[in-house]
Amino acid sequence: MTPDSPTTIRPGEQLDQAVLQAYLDEHVPDAGQITTIEQFPGGYSNLTYALTTNDGRAYVLRRPPAGAKAIKGGHDVGREFRVLMLLQQAGYKQIPTPVAYCDDESVLGYAFYVMTRVPGVILRAHTAPKLNLLPEVMQRLSQSLVDTLVDLHAIDIDQTGIQQLGKPEGYVQRQVEGWYKRYEAAKTDDIPALDNLFRYLIDSLPVSPAPTLLHNDFKYDNVILNPDFLPDVRAVLDWEMCTVGDPLMDVGTALSYWSEAKDNDFRKSFNLTHLPGNLTRREFADRYGERSGRDVSNLLYYYVFGLFKNAVVMQQIYSRYRRGLTTDPRFAGLLTGVQALSQEGLHSVETGKL
Incomplete structure (x- = not known):
């Protein structure tokens, strides 16, 4: 297995290496001199870069995308850095080490933070099928993801300051x-089904x-795995939506990413849980309920x-794509996904099935 590999930076999303180096020299003096900056191609939210220095150290930089200020409460890299600091203080080991946070937008033009890069594998929908992972490996791995979520929900929020x-x-x-308010602010087309879902959720x-x-974005491509022993989760990533609340909201979000073999091609294109050996959504829910002791009857x-x-x-x-704030071609067909x-x-409401 190979590590999750960064690649050439997308046009318009480059970092000013000289300015970034000056910032690191002042705030992280032992980081060394940056030799390469690359971009991780996955993800649809904050932009993520790989930094390598002359002494062989590896870091990751996270920054908001263009147009992020128009999305209230979204892409808050400062909050994400704060979450990592709290988790580190709480003794949670499965995270990258936070290194520095810069809220001075005059430096790069936006807030950003730097953390250590955890070596390992990130399984993504477009690469995982090519690895020909055996069903028994996928079964153990999917079980490990459920157990990792159970462990996250077991952290004592009152004794750690996380509350x-x-x-x-x-x-x-x-x-x-x-x-729903965010939807209305980003609306480009009428989608009656989404309005109907909102009414169901409010009424029920x-x-x-x-x-x-709560992690609030828990899925395969937000965890780093040990390339020699796949079920070993080395780190959980992308904490920008982390908060405190009803743990079943986290489970529901994880299940909404969890495609199955019978699902349509669109849903399967965003995850790898439809590959043979993975737990079904029902099995995920049952294992979570069994391991956590929580009632999942209303999941x-x-x-x-x-x-x-x-x-x-x-x-x-x-909406950002339609307004010309990004030219990433992956975003052109997302309206079909919304529908x-x-x-x-x-x-699911009509059938009562996950």
Whole structure:
């Protein structure tokens, strides 16, 4: 297996190496001299770069995309850095080490932070099928992902200061209403199915269990795996949406990414969970309930919310593309994805199935 490889930086997303070097010289003097800057091609949110220095050290830089200021509450790299600091102080080991955060936008034109690069493998939808991973390996790996989520939800938020990241009371309702407002702000086309999902989610608000830390974007391509022993999760990445609230919201979001062999090609194009050996969504839910001790009988609601949220995220990205704030060709067809996820959510409501 090969590590997740960065590549040439996309046009318009370059970093000013001289300015960045001057910043590191002042704030991280032992970082060394930057020899290469490359960009990780995956992801649809904050932009991620690989930095290599002359002494062989490897770092990762995260920054918001163009047009991020128009998205309220999104792409907050400062908050993501703060989360990593809190997790480090809490003794959680499966994260990159935070190194420096710069909120002075006069340096590079935007806030950014630097962390250590954790070596390993990130499985992505477009590369994983080429690796011909055996079904038994995928089964162990998918089980490991569930168990990692259970472990995250077991962190003591009261004794670690993590509770300051959010306000658990009324969390679900705020999320539903907040994501719908984001949709309205980024709206480009009429999508009645998404409006109908919003009404269902408001009319069916659940009673939440005790709050936990939430990652809010938990999936295969947000974890780094040991290339020699796949089920070993070395690090969990992309903490920008981390907060505190109903843990089943995290499970529902994870399930909304979890495509199965019977799903349409669009859903399967964004993940690798449809490959033979992976747990089904139902098996994921049952293993989580068994390992965490939480009641998952109402998980359908949270799964539908996950589809709803993902549709809005895609709409936000598509809106940036339509406004010319990014030329990334991957974004051109995302409106179809917004429509597909919205319809899938309504179908789940009608059938009662994950």
